[in-house]
Amino acid sequence: MSPISLLSMVLQGESVAEETVGHGSDDQEFTRFVKEVEPRLSHALAASYGPEVGAEATADALAWAWEHWDRLVGMKHPLGYLYRVGQSNARRYFRPTKLFPAVSPESVDPTLPVLLEGLSRNQRVATVLIHALDYSEREVAELVGISRWSVRTHAERGLARLRKALEVTADA
Amino acid sequence: MLDVERQLRDYFEEVVERVTAEDVRVRVSTERGVRLPERRLRLRPLAAGAIGFGLAMTLLGIVVVTDRLFGAEAGDATSGPGSLMSPEGGATPWIVIPVAVGLVLLIFGTIFVRRTRNASQQGGTDMQTMERDPLAAPIDNETGVLQRRNRVLGWLTVFLAVAVVGLGLWLAAEVTSSSTELAPTAEVEQLLTDYQEAWANADSNAYLALLTDNFVLETSRFGRFTGPEQVAAWVPARQGLEQLGGYSMIGTGPWYVTVASHHDSVPFPGFSEGVDSVSVFKIVDQGGTLKVAYHKSFGPAFG
Structure with a gap:
């Protein structure tokens, strides 16, 4: 049934x-x-x-x-x-x-929602899933339907742009 | 401030609404099983326009096609080209275009109205949502869910744009081809070849078989002969006739053709060694057969 x-x-x-x-x-x-x-x-x-x-x-x-x-x-x-x-x-x-709406948590920079809109769609997906939620490049590649190399590139560029805009260094 | 990864994690944990299997079951059941009370049907202006225009085009097309198909016998067989009421050639394929455009618009308009009505009926309890600041996306007050984008208007616009461009190109091609068409069709050319051969051989029977009942033969020098009986009495003696150059033709029915010829000998004083002439012909379609309706000759021997 x-x-x-x-x-x-x-x-x-x-x-x-x-x-x-x-x-x-x-x-x-x-x-x-x-x-x-x-x-x-x-x-x-x-x-x-x-x-x-x-x-x-x-x-x-x-x-x-x-x-x-x-x-x-x-x-x-x-x-x-x-x-x-x-x-x-x-x-x-x-x-x-x-x-992306503004949120109240103090741990989040108020400009983050605006910065997210400045990224491309694939950059956002790759950056969030890999760097924020710890998914593997292979999982994201299967999900989005692009190569692992492209996923890595999108994630790195997305993260770099966010870091640059938020003036947060990789060591922070 | 925390690093970017942590901020992203906190942000998405805060804003992302989670969906459970139970949410999905509720969504399926409410969207597919429970309907809200039917609202009064609202006819959108564009849908109304599409339906109205579609109806008008359909009626217009039906009238034209009907006239073409059933009004042919009442018309004049030698009327000029371009008249919608002309029976010549019967119903041409392009006449179907208004009917097709009208029907398609009618269907699109009807579908649009149906979708609008159906959209107003769907909805129901959706999954639980979090409290948050209202965003600028339109929300259905009755169902509390985001309104769906209606893409029918977009596709209708694309379709109309393509149809208008296509019709424009077709009209331009039609005008261009009809004004520059100088080469006679094979059928017209064959008729004129037979005509000139019968004339040169002085073959009255073959000659008269190529003429319409109200055929007119005209020269400035010898006057105007109307009807087969007058013309038969005037068919000249056998003579050599050579075509000079090709045919030039205009029209799509009737066809108007000019051709230059050289006559080896004509029985007129002063032209014993032959003479050149230019002839103008009018060819018509009479009951499915091409016939010569008019012939006028110009030249030194004919005036």
Whole structure:
């Protein structure tokens, strides 16, 4: 039984106890899958399109995964595919005039959101995922769909630009 | 201040909204299963314009095509080119363009209105969101989610721009080709070759078979002959006739053709060694067959 048919039965208030015996693995697998991929996906899409649109795009991409679960489990790089799905959905939303909102934590320089908008999309994604969230270059390359060399270049240039603008040295 | 990596981590931990599997299930169920009460249909100005223009173009195209297809018998077979009401040639393919453009605009307008209505129906409870300063992105007050960008208008604009440019290029090509077309088509050329051959051989039957019922033969010297009977009585004796140069033609039906010829001998005093002339022909399509409707000769022997 697919997650969709299961869900529709639940929504219709039908008793599915007998039906779900031995078939709850899809649901559990999906939950595990979301826990595993959601952090990278949401951070990458937030870095690409800002947290507002990124959250909607992440939810859209994971909703697509839920609806096409059978198709997704056979993919070699499902996360990269979902990133594409999220990108496609993100383009359908109106974008805020400011992609990155100001935040209150004192540990963050107030100009950081503005500086992030000055980076290219790939630079933002690579810099955030590699330098802030400690993902490997290979993971980011698979996610974004570019070579590891390009990911490294984007991450280094993005970080260098942020450091220069914030006047923070590598030793700080 | 902390290093950049730490600041980035703190910033994104602060602003990124996390999505859980339960959020996804709720999203799927609310977007696909639960619909908000239907709002009154609002017709956007551009959609209204597209539908109105599409309807007008469609009606106009249907009227023109109908006239072309069914009004042919009532028309004049020798009327000039360029008239939409002319039956010559039947319904030409370009006439279909207004109908096609109208139908496409109609479909786009209808789809746009449907999408607008559907968009107003979708929505529902979305995943939990964090409190934050409002941003400048439009948010649907009823559903609380970001409004989706409607790309139909953009694609419609691109389509209209391409259609307008295409129509302009087509019109320009049409005007250019019709004004510079000087070489006769093979069919017209064959008709005139047969005509001159029958004339040179004094073959009345073959000659008259190439003429329309209201054919006119005219020279300044000998006057005007109308109809096959008058012309048959005037067909001259056998003579050598040599074409000088090629044909020049204008028009797309009727066709107007000029050609220079040399007559070996003409039975007129003073021209025993032959004479040159220039002839002007009008060729028409009569019931699917090309016929000569008019012939006028100029030259020293004809005036």
